[in-house]
Amino acid sequence: xxxxxxxxxxxxxxxxxxxxxxxxxxxxxxxxxxxxxxxxxxxxxxxxxxxxxxxxxxxxxxxxxxxxxxxxxxxxxxxxxxxxxxxxxxxxxxxxxxxxxxxxxxxxxxxxxxxxxxxxxxxxxxxxxxxxxxxxxxxxxxxxxxxxxxxxxxxxxxxxxxxxxxxxxxxxxxxxxxxxxxxxxxxxxxxxxxxxxxxxxxxxxxxxxxxxxxxxxxxxxxxxxxxxxxxxxxxxxxxxxxxxxxxxxxxxxxxxxxxxxxxxxxxxxxxxxxxxxxxxxxxxxxxxxxxxxxxxxxxxxxxxxxxxxxxxxxxxxxxxxxxxxxxxxxxxxxxxxxxxxxxxxxxxxxxxxxxxxxxxxxxxxxxxxxxxxxxxxxxxxxxxxxxxxxxxxxxxxxxxxxxxxxxxxxxxxxxxxxxxxxxxxxxxxxxxx
Numbered sequence: 031x032x033x034x035x036x037x038x039x040x041x042x043x044x045x046x047x048x049x050x051x052x053x054x055x056x057x058x059x060x061x062x063x064x065x066x067x068x069x070x071x072x073x074x075x076x077x078x079x080x081x082x083x084x085x086x087x088x089x090x091x092x093x094x095x096x097x098x099x100x101x102x103x104x105x106x107x108x109x110x111x112x113x114x115x116x117x118x119x120x121x122x123x124x125x126x127x128x129x130x131x132x133x134x135x136x137x138x139x140x141x142x143x144x145x146x147x148x149x150x151x152x153x154x155x156x157x158x159x160x161x162x163x164x165x166x167x168x169x170x171x172x173x174x175x176x177x178x179x180x181x182x183x184x185x186x187x188x189x190x191x192x193x194x195x196x197x198x199x200x201x202x203x204x205x206x207x208x209x210x211x212x213x214x215x216x217x218x219x220x221x222x223x224x225x226x227x228x229x230x231x232x233x234x235x236x237x238x239x240x241x242x243x244x245x246x247x248x249x250x251x252x253x254x255x256x257x258x259x260x261x262x263x264x265x266x267x268x269x270x271x272x273x274x275x276x277x278x279x280x281x282x283x284x285x286x287x288x289x290x291x292x293x294x295x296x297x298x299x300x301x302x303x304x305x306x307x308x309x310x311x312x313x314x315x316x317x318x319x320x321x322x323x324x325x326x327x328x329x330x331x332x333x334x335x336x337x338x339x340x341x342x343x344x345x346x347x348x349x350x351x352x353x354x355x356x357x358x359x360x361x362x363x364x365x366x367x368x369x370x371x372x373x374x375x376x377x378x379x380x381x382x383x384x385x386x387x388x389x390x391x392x393x394x395x396x397x398x399x400x401x402x403x404x405x406x407x408x409x410x411x412x413x414x415x416x417x418x419x420x421x422x423x424x425x426x427x428x429x430x431x432x433x434x435x436x437x438x439x440x441x442x443x444x445x446x447x448x449x450x451x452x453x454x455x456x457x458x459x460x461x462x463x
Contacts, residue, residue, distance in 0.1 A: 061451025197238025249398025405437025
């Protein structure tokens, strides 16, 4: 069987990452490279870490002459330029308002996308600017044009685009080359803003999934949202669960005698930190010998601290802010229970990472990882009474704790990036044939 050639479009890639998207892209890329010839194009790549098994290209390393070496004329057809483009977007919050929309120049479908001085300045912004800075909207559009140009210099059989920031690029490359497009959905505007989610990001997500040949959500939970709220034909949805990077598990001694319950993630409405606080207050009412650690940062950090202090819970809480991977592992090594009360979680990779450390989990039913961690104790995100009961049970019942941990060992043994990569390769072959 011939080895397929794949062009993968991502928005972030280790070590230059903002969250779980880059980690997932790396894990999948390594797994795919065992089966396909892989080129990965991202806005910003590090020169210090060059993969040996696949080709990684960063727009931050390109020059205008690189782009001009492609075909000189290309008709830019994408949705991006016939709609108003937000000049400031937060990919983790809804963040769209009338004040955030700029009209600017509106290209008509088929207008030539010349690489002018504006594009030169945009290339410079990929070298120095933030991936999720105030010009995110324009970066998304510009990346789609650059990707279409660069695609003309590559030979490939399938296009694979990760999340909404690259969906326009995927569509443009498909239009420029005629190759099949697979879009990978790690998170949705629905997760961030709820069932009433609309606006520029929602429209890009919908447009990209409509134009794609196949949609790969990270869970059946997300696949149902895609078909129900975005109106995407269920026949082209192929869920593939994330994997987890193997870690060297170790144990560290806590500096305090109490049990430790951990929340790990961005402090945004989507992750449910307020429900974690409510759950904690109920746990403490029955068992005051528990401390709660909130690891992460976001717009809910200050309100969470203030609310905890108002309730008299400050002595039971530690807020660490953002932690790098090594410090996260140190924290996991001393954790007794992991709690993930997400309001809407496409997957929830951190729960798998906790399971690797033998930590029993209490997770919301509104998550993709609930499909994988079959033995984890589950509750609706809003059911803080049941979540608190689950935590207290795991802290007090050694037999229950052992059952949950043992089941998780079996679950994570099958949750590898190699398993995910094999499923994705099957999808490639289905649509590239």
